[in-house]
Amino acid sequence: LDRVYDKEQKTKVIFDELISPIMQDIMSGINGTIFAYGQTSSGKTYTMMGDETSPGIISMCIKSIYNKIENTPSRAYFVRVSYVELYNENIVDLLSDSKKVLALGENFEGDVIVKELKEELVQNCDDCMELLKRGEKERHYGSTNMNEKSSRSHVFFRVIIESRDRDETEGDAAFFVSQLYLIDLAGSEKLKQTGNVGQRATEGGFINKSLLTLSQVISQLSSNSRFICLGFFVSYRDSKLTRILQNSLGGNSKTVFICTVTPVAADETLSTLRFATKVKCIKNRPVINE
Numbered sequence: 001l002d003r004v005y006d007k008e009q010k011t012k013v014i015f016d017e018l019i020s021p022i023m024q025d026i027m028s029g030i031n032g033t034i035f036a037y038g039q040t041s042s043g044k045t046y047t048m049m050g051d052e053t054s055p056g057i058i059s060m061c062i063k064s065i066y067n068k069i070e071n072t073p074s075r076a077y078f079v080r081v082s083y084v085e086l087y088n089e090n091i092v093d094l095l096s097d098s099k100k101v102l103a104l105g106e107n108f109e110g111d112v113i114v115k116e117l118k119e120e121l122v123q124n125c126d127d128c129m130e131l132l133k134r135g136e137k138e139r140h141y142g143s144t145n146m147n148e149k150s151s152r153s154h155v156f157f158r159v160i161i162e163s164r165d166r167d168e169t170e171g172d173a174a175f176f177v178s179q180l181y182l183i184d185l186a187g188s189e190k191l192k193q194t195g196n197v198g199q200r201a202t203e204g205g206f207i208n209k210s211l212l213t214l215s216q217v218i219s220q221l222s223s224n225s226r227f228i229c230l231g232f233f234v235s236y237r238d239s240k241l242t243r244i245l246q247n248s249l250g251g252n253s254k255t256v257f258i259c260t261v262t263p264v265a266a267d268e269t270l271s272t273l274r275f276a277t278k279v280k281c282i283k284n285r286p287v288i289n290e
């Protein structure tokens, strides 16, 4: 693995050591993805969202983006944000008042997109944080025996950054376009440990199934990494989670997986570490999107 952090380490250290270099690239047209992956109650949401005393990775990324914008007056930046939840295999826009279930499709370049997804143009750091909070209120959380406030869905906060040199005339200017995906996955869970029944058990079933597909895709990518360019089969289509993440997992993105573990269950820790080891073998091919 690239780094191992113990429980004393602050999220800020992870940001400085692993995420900060990606933030430089994001501002220059290279896509980035940051995942939190691990069993239930191991600290994924704590790491990504933070709490009153410790800011999370997402707010640090937002601050870093606007810091960079303020310090680069020679370029004009346009920032758009979307926030999506995948709950029981249904995609819902957390920033839209309508709770309509959205479909997946492909754009002209063949990249997977969420159809009819609202993208908000954001002018400053405070507005962006406000959107994050607004979406956060709409997310599905629920109480289980393992975690009083357990994420019942996977959530994808996406920031799209376009920029051009202010000296060039608008029509002729080359645009950099990059997207940063910040993803808080729901955690794998065992019925015996969570004590879930009814709706919670149904949610747990969907969570485990999508994570299993993610794990299979990671296995295929890690063992066939050299052959992907030759069209090796990868089962992205087996779940919406892996379809949405197609580009971030085996394509044009610099991707960081933060894998969280807890001593509560040793076998789950082992499986998370195996997953992390496989992820480390995947070779993406990020390019500047101009």
Ligand SMILES: Nc1ncnc2c1ncn2[C@@H]1O[C@H](COP(=O)(O)OP(=O)(O)OP(=O)(O)O)[C@@H](O)[C@H]1O
Binding pocket: 007, 038, 039, 040, 041, 042, 043, 044, 045, 046, 047, 051, 147, 149, 150, 151, 152, 185, 186, 187, 188, 260
């Ligand atoms: N590094 C940490 N320092 C202090 N508290 C933490 C830390 N990591 C997690 N916690 C606390 O542990 C509890 C579980 O964490 P969290 O909800 O982030 O887990 P999770 O992996 O997102 O779980 P789930 O998959 O069920 O949503 C929370 O009360 C959280 O505040």
